[in-house]
Amino acid sequence: MAIIYDQKKLQQLDKTFKIIFLIGLIVIFAVAIAETQNYNGFSPTASQVATVGYIVILLLIIAAVIYSQFPPSVLGKPIKGELQ
Amino acid sequence: MITFTAPLWVGILIGFIIGAAAEAWGIGNPETLIRLAKWEDRLFVDCILLGVAIATPVMYGLYAAGVGFHWSPKALYLIGVGLGGLLFGIGLAISGYFPGSTWMALGEGRRDAIYAVFGGLVGAAAWTALFQTPAGQWLVNTLNFGSQVIGATHPAGKEYLVPWSGLTPLDLFIFSLIYAGVLFTIAYFLPRYKGGQHSCIRATLKGEKISDFERAKRLDTAMYLTYGGLPYDDNSVAKKLNEYWAVESNVTRFYMLSVGGIVGLTVVAEMFMHQIFGESTTYSWMAGHVFLPDFKYSQIVFKGIGWEPFSDIGTLLGSFFAAIFLTRRFTAFRKNIPPSWQKRFGDNEAIRALGAFGGTALMMFGARMANGCASGHILSGLLQMSLSGWEFLIMVMIGMLVTARIVYGER
Numbered sequence: 001m002a003i004i005y006d007q008k009k010l011q012q013l014d015k016t017f018k019i020i021f022l023i024g025l026i027v028i029f030a031v032a033i034a035e036t037q038n039y040n041g042f043s044p045t046a047s048q049v050a051t052v053g054y055i056v057i058l059l060l061i062i063a064a065v066i067y068s069q070f071p072p073s074v075l076g077k078p079i080k081g082e083l084q
Numbered sequence: 085m086i087t088f089t090a091p092l093w094v095g096i097l098i099g100f101i102i103g104a105a106a107e108a109w110g111i112g113n114p115e116t117l118i119r120l121a122k123w124e125d126r127l128f129v130d131c132i133l134l135g136v137a138i139a140t141p142v143m144y145g146l147y148a149a150g151v152g153f154h155w156s157p158k159a160l161y162l163i164g165v166g167l168g169g170l171l172f173g174i175g176l177a178i179s180g181y182f183p184g185s186t187w188m189a190l191g192e193g194r195r196d197a198i199y200a201v202f203g204g205l206v207g208a209a210a211w212t213a214l215f216q217t218p219a220g221q222w223l224v225n226t227l228n229f230g231s232q233v234i235g236a237t238h239p240a241g242k243e244y245l246v247p248w249s250g251l252t253p254l255d256l257f258i259f260s261l262i263y264a265g266v267l268f269t270i271a272y273f274l275p276r277y278k279g280g281q282h283s284c285i286r287a288t289l290k291g292e293k294i295s296d297f298e299r300a301k302r303l304d305t306a307m308y309l310t311y312g313g314l315p316y317d318d319n320s321v322a323k324k325l326n327e328y329w330a331v332e333s334n335v336t337r338f339y340m341l342s343v344g345g346i347v348g349l350t351v352v353a354e355m356f357m358h359q360i361f362g363e364s365t366t367y368s369w370m371a372g373h374v375f376l377p378d379f380k381y382s383q384i385v386f387k388g389i390g391w392e393p394f395s396d397i398g399t400l401l402g403s404f405f406a407a408i409f410l411t412r413r414f415t416a417f418r419k420n421i422p423p424s425w426q427k428r429f430g431d432n433e434a435i436r437a438l439g440a441f442g443g444t445a446l447m448m449f450g451a452r453m454a455n456g457c458a459s460g461h462i463l464s465g466l467l468q469m470s471l472s473g474w475e476f477l478i479m480v481m482i483g484m485l486v487t488a489r490i491v492y493g494e495r
Binding site: 010014017018021025028029032033035036037039042043044046048049052053056059060063064067068070071072073074075076077078079 | 097315320322327389393405409
């Protein structure tokens with residue numbers, strides 16, 4: 001994916017993902033509470049865990065797509081030349 | 085006795101706190117653990133010592149005051165725990181991962197963590213297959229002294245300890261104070277960086293300024309922690325975290341102590357609410373559901389795992405949150421090979437993938453053989469003053485240091 005160097009565009013993308021993450025986090029807790037609140041077992045079922053896990057994987061994929069457009073940095077500054 | 089059991093979803097919250105704190109420390113980066121194995125950066129040892137030194141007296145103090153905990157010191161079966169610890173240390177030195185740090189690294193967007201997770205599943209499945217054989221049973225039943233902590237025995241599944249003859253919970257609290265004092269002293273005297281000219285106590289008492297050597301070590305550490313990550317401003321929290329606090333050579337300063345306290349006390353809260361903090365059983369749980377549902381070990385894990393799959397998801401989420409919002413170390417799954425590995429094996433990604441996969445498989449096989457890992461045996465185990473936790477830690481150190489010397493030693 002092409003690297004973007006426009007600071008304004010990068011800030012917009014960063015802000016967008018942060019909002020997506022926070023919404024995702026709320027959804028994860030809401031789903032987990034709904035799935036387990038009235039469940040009395042000591043151990044979770046596979047489906048309870050998978051429901052939450054899928055949302056986490058989706059968030060990771062979205063983050064990878066968005067942040068792969070950022071110039072890789074070291075000490076917060078873009079690395080000059082190719083990454084390794 | 086005051087007891088409480090929280091619903092399963094709370095496990096996500098517990099894992100989130102620990103994952104975020106550990107990511108801020110830098111433990112999600114495999115280079116940190118490879119440098120530990122090379123005995124170049126003792127951050128992880130100091131973190132564990134500080135966390136345990138803060139939390140153990142709190143837990144035993146509350147216990148003496150009548151608060152019940154979901155104790156779970158692992159059984160002390162000398163051969164299985166010892167051999168498992170040795171294999172765990174060897175695998176950790178090769179891969180740069182322990183079970184919990186694979187989730188933290190995924191949260192940081194590290195590509196080699198994907199190979200490590202699959203390696204972990206293979207290692208867990210291998211132990212599941214071995215467990216029901218005569219060899220597996222011999223490993224876990226020979227010289228098995230049960231669940232022992234310093235001064236007491238834990239009856240399985242109970243929220244209390246049975247003190248050794250003549251002792252009381254108040255005596256255990258006094259033991260925990262001495263125990264904490266010893267651990268804090270070790271952390272205080274052990275320089276974080278190999279070659280560091282002074283320990284924390286000398287630096288504090290004499291007000292010695294940081295040496296050029298340690299300044300260079302801090303810069304080097306900050307560089308590998310942030311390599312391939314996201315940009316941040318000079319006035320940001322990320323700059324303070326990456327370039328000052330997380331690379332601090334004096335581990336008894338405020339930042340390190342407060343993170344140690346957060347991690348240790350979160351484990352105490354978890355033990356009050358549901359169970360100990362562990363990370364490797366989830367791999368056996370996943371391997372059981374995916375590959376080996378009818379195996380005896382899988383059945384045991386399905387019944388006894390508790391909220392650990394949720395706390396593992398929370399660990400990943402906490403690290404993910406910290407890598408995006410706090411440290412900016414999210415690397416978007418781009419190629420990013422740990423410097424120590426690159427120096428020894430080059431930057432061929434297939435070789436690194438093989439190392440992450442194979443090393444984590446070996447590490448996980450050892451963890452399941454010993455019935456615990458860096459979280460269950462070392463963090464939670466040492467916090468309970470567990471004897472099996474100490475055996476595991478000693479064997480891990482031996483396996484890790486010897487392997488790192490062979491694999492990464494100067495040639």
